Amino acid sequence: MNAHExxxxxxxxxxxxxxxxxxxxxxxxxGDKSHTxxxxxxxxxxxxxxxxxxxxxxxxxxxxxxxxxxxxWIVPIMFCCYTMQFIDKVSLxxxxxxxxxxxxxxxxxxxxxxxxxxxIAYLIAExxxxxxxxxVPVAKWLGVNVILWGxxxxxxxxxxxxxxxxxxxxxLGIFEAAIAPSLILISSxxxxxxxxxxxxxxxxxxxxxxxxxxxxxxxxxxxxxxxAFSGWKIMFIVLGLVTVVIGVVTFFFLPDTPMQAxxxxxxxxxxxxxxxxVNQTGIxxxxxxxxxxxxxxxxxxxWLMVLLTILISISSGVITTYSATLIRNFGYKPPTAxxxxxxxxxxxxxxxxxxxxGVRHTSNRWAWIAACCLPGILGxxxxxxxxxxxxxxxxxxxxxxxxxxxLIVIYQWTGANxxxxxxxxxxxxxxxxxFSVGNIIGPQTFQAKDAPDYIPAKITVLATQAAAAVVSxxxxxxxxxxxxRKAPVSVIRENVDAGGQSEERLWxxxxxxxxxxxxxxx
Numbered sequence: 001m002n003a004h005e006x007x008x009x010x011x012x013x014x015x016x017x018x019x020x021x022x023x024x025x026x027x028x029x030x031g032d033k034s035h036t037x038x039x040x041x042x043x044x045x046x047x048x049x050x051x052x053x054x055x056x057x058x059x060x061x062x063x064x065x066x067x068x069x070x071x072x073w074i075v076p077i078m079f080c081c082y083t084m085q086f087i088d089k090v091s092l093x094x095x096x097x098x099x100x101x102x103x104x105x106x107x108x109x110x111x112x113x114x115x116x117x118x119x120i121a122y123l124i125a126e127x128x129x130x131x132x133x134x135x136v137p138v139a140k141w142l143g144v145n146v147i148l149w150g151x152x153x154x155x156x157x158x159x160x161x162x163x164x165x166x167x168x169x170x171x172l173g174i175f176e177a178a179i180a181p182s183l184i185l186i187s188s189x190x191x192x193x194x195x196x197x198x199x200x201x202x203x204x205x206x207x208x209x210x211x212x213x214x215x216x217x218x219x220x221x222x223x224x225x226x227x228a229f230s231g232w233k234i235m236f237i238v239l240g241l242v243t244v245v246i247g248v249v250t251f252f253f254l255p256d257t258p259m260q261a262x263x264x265x266x267x268x269x270x271x272x273x274x275x276x277x278v279n280q281t282g283i284x285x286x287x288x289x290x291x292x293x294x295x296x297x298x299x300x301x302x303w304l305m306v307l308l309t310i311l312i313s314i315s316s317g318v319i320t321t322y323s324a325t326l327i328r329n330f331g332y333k334p335p336t337a338x339x340x341x342x343x344x345x346x347x348x349x350x351x352x353x354x355x356x357x358g359v360r361h362t363s364n365r366w367a368w369i370a371a372c373c374l375p376g377i378l379g380x381x382x383x384x385x386x387x388x389x390x391x392x393x394x395x396x397x398x399x400x401x402x403x404x405x406x407l408i409v410i411y412q413w414t415g416a417n418x419x420x421x422x423x424x425x426x427x428x429x430x431x432x433x434x435f436s437v438g439n440i441i442g443p444q445t446f447q448a449k450d451a452p453d454y455i456p457a458k459i460t461v462l463a464t465q466a467a468a469a470v471v472s473x474x475x476x477x478x479x480x481x482x483x484x485r486k487a488p489v490s491v492i493r494e495n496v497d498a499g500g501q502s503e504e505r506l507w508x509x510x511x512x513x514x515x516x517x518x519x520x521x522x
Contacts, residue, residue, distance in 0.1 A: 043421070045273045045283040046507035048259045058271045066268055066275075070190050073263050075202050077246075077254045078183050081146055083206030084243045085179045087214050088153040088172065089118065091239055093324050094218035095232040097334040100165075103230060110162045114169050116444060119436040121173030126436070129181055130429035134288060134421060137260075142182040143251025147244050149175035154240025157233040173436075180411065180432035185425070188415040189257060189283050192276055193521050194360055197412050201356020204408035208352060211345030211401075218324070218338035257284050277506040280518050285421040285509045292422035292511055299513065301482070301520070302427055304475050305414055306434040308369070311468040312406050313438020315376060315461045318445065319344070319400050326383075326397060326454070330390045340394065344401045351405040365413050366476035366522055369406045373469040376403040380462030384455060400461055406468070407435065417479070417520045420511030479522040486516055 058066075092100070092115060101111055132141060152171040159165040187200055217235060224231035255261040258272050273283070296302055323344060328337040355368045382396030410431065418427040445457035505517075512518045 041287075041509050042504065043282040043285050043507040043509060045257070045259065045277075046504065049270050049273050049503070052266060052270045058275065062271065063275060066264075066272060067191070067195065069263070069268075070261075070272070071199065073261070074186070074190065074254060075199055077250055078186065078203035079206045080246045081142065081179060081206075081250055082183065082203050083210045083213070084146070084239070084246055085149070085176050086207045086210035087217070088149060088239055088243055089176060090210070090214060091153065091156075091236060092118075092169070094214055094338060095235065097324050097328050097337055098218060098222050098232040098235070099230060100232050103232075104159060104161055104165060106162055106165075112444060114162070114165050116440050117166055118169040118173040118176075119439040121170040122177045123433045123436040123440070125174045125177035126181070126429045126433035129177055129432075130426045131288075133178075133181055133185060133429070134425045135286060137256035138182050138185050139254040139256045140251060142178055142186070143247050143254065145175045145178035145182075146247030146250050148247075150240045150243030150245075150247055152240070153243055154237050156240075157236040177432070177436075180435065181425070181428040184411050184415045184428045184432075186254070186256075187412075188279070188281060190272065190276065192278055193416040194363070196415065197359035197409075198353075198356040200408050200412040200415075201352045201405075204356075204411070205349045205352045207404055208345040208348030208350075211348060212342045213345075215324075215338045215340075215342035215345070219335050222335045222338065259283070274503075277503060279416070280506055280508075280510075280515060281415070281419045281424060282421050282507065282509060287421070287509065289420070289422045289509070292420045293426055295420070295423055295511055295513060296426050296430065299423075300478055301417060301475065302414075302430060304471060304478060305410060305431055308468055308471045308475065309407070309410055309431050309434035310438040310441070311464045311471065312403060312410070313435045314442040314445075314464045315380070315400060315403055316407065316439070316442070318442040318457055318461055319397065323397055327394065329451070329454075330393060343398055347398050347401040348404045351402045352408060355405040355409060359409060359412070363521060365409050366472045369409055369472040370469040372402050372406045373465045373472075375399040376465035377462055377469075380458060380460075380465060384458040384462060396458075400465075403465060403468075413521075418512055419515060419518055421509055423511050476522050479520040483520055486519065 092111075096111060100106075106114075149172050152168055152175060156165070156168040156172070159168055183203060184200075187196055187203070190196075191199055217239070221231035221235040221238075224234055255263075258264065258269055258276075261269060264272070276283075324337050324341045327340050328334060332340060351372060355372065358368055359365055376399065379396040379399030379402070382392050382399065384396075386392035386396065411428075414427055414431050415424075418424050442457075442460070445454075445460045450456055508515075510518075512520065
């Protein structure tokens with residue numbers, strides 16, 4: 001564990017035991033005029049704690065019990081959302097091996113273009129998301145978008161040519177753009193920086209489950225033989241309906257903030273807010289600050305994070321969109337190709353959970369990213385140069401799926417290292433948009449003229465993974481340098497031990513660059 005994360009532990013303990021709440025009614029002061037006049041720079045969570053009538057001293061045992069309760073209520077919903085967003089997104093991959101291309105009479109690169117336009121729409125939609133997510137309840141916004149993309153998925157069954165397929169994919173991209181920034185913001189509200197890592201990994205493991213379920217669903221619907229209604233059309237309708245149900249559950253049961261969690265008592269709400277105050281990243285502040293928006297443009301960490309995300313996503317875009325197609329081109333029949341794609345999900349789940357728990361106990365996010373890139377490099381090499389060896393190429397596809405674990409580290413890293421509510425919302429949208437940039441580039445490396453081996457695309461996987469490993473090391477060096485320029489660890493620890501780290505200061509809406517006591521984790 002790094003020195004700056006040890007400071008988090010010290011501050012964490014003080015935050016649990018040092019401050020006391022002043023009397024008032026339950027949470028009514030969150031929106032009071034007096035609060036707006038005297039503390040617009042303070043997070044709503046600060047006022048909630050101050051207005052609570054509860055005097056809470058959380059013991060480690062109570063915190064463990066509270067974390068389990070929170071895990072039970074919010075993580076499964078986020079897991080289901082992420083599982084369905086992945087299945088709905090890559091369902092086009094499975095539909096391709098089920099005869100969609102032939103039935104819609106797609107020509108040349110039209111299938112690649114349909115996959116690409118999903119991410120173009122996704123990228124454009126991140127612009128309004130960067131503004132909306134600070135102004136509206138995050139979980140409600142997520143729930144609405146899940147419902148809408150479920151409808152868009154079901155409507156894909158009505159596609160009868162390239163234009164209608166493209167329209168369905170564009171709408172799907174617009175609505176799915178809310179998923180990553182929303183889940184990053186929601187997850188960061190409930191846990192300290194080190195606690196958040198395995199929770200991020202659990203809901204992100206929905207990607208791996210999506211790969212497994214997608215293979216089963218594709219195989220099952222390929223058994224449907226109906227002249228008027230193809231199996232891929234039924235698949236889109238079923239997936240869309242399941243997504244709509246999950247969206248309704250998200251809207252009504254996933255709380256927007258800890259202050260609004262109906263499953264927590266008043267004392268528990270205060271307890272968790274004090275516990276996460278150490279993050280110094282806030283819960284909710286509707287004050288839009290242009291100074292924080294402009295700071296995004298001059299923050300080196302964010303542009304390095306953007307570059308890292310693009311490099312990782314180029315490879316993930318290739319694998320998630322074309323894995324079933326690649327396996328089919330090895331000489332397997334479509335139903336078999338769908339089933340052989342399922343182990344990719346097992347690899348994704350295993351690597352994601354291992355990395356999440358590794359970060360929780362050892363930190364070293366940069367090293368975990370670099371380590372995951374190594375199997376990606378080797379897998380890209382096998383895919384590119386083991387021509388004629390189906391087993392080696394298949395192993396290469398599975399190995400490249402290890403890189404999926406790196407993206408959740410990037411998401412959690414962004415949530416942990418960016419403070420200031422306006423800056424945070426823009427930053428998570430920016431990183432999420434970078435994911436779509438990589439996925440726009442990735443499918444375009446698959447050109448019809450390169451079929452059936454697609455060697456340029458496979459070499460792209462190898463090269464981008466090597467570059468991503470280098471960028472992760474550069475990020476580590478930057479964070480180490482940035483922490484050296486802030487207040488020394490010893491000074492921060494002395495302030496904490498002396499009670500100098502007041503609760504008010506912990507909830508100030510300052511950016512990570514403005515706050516001299518903010519420590520970057522790496």
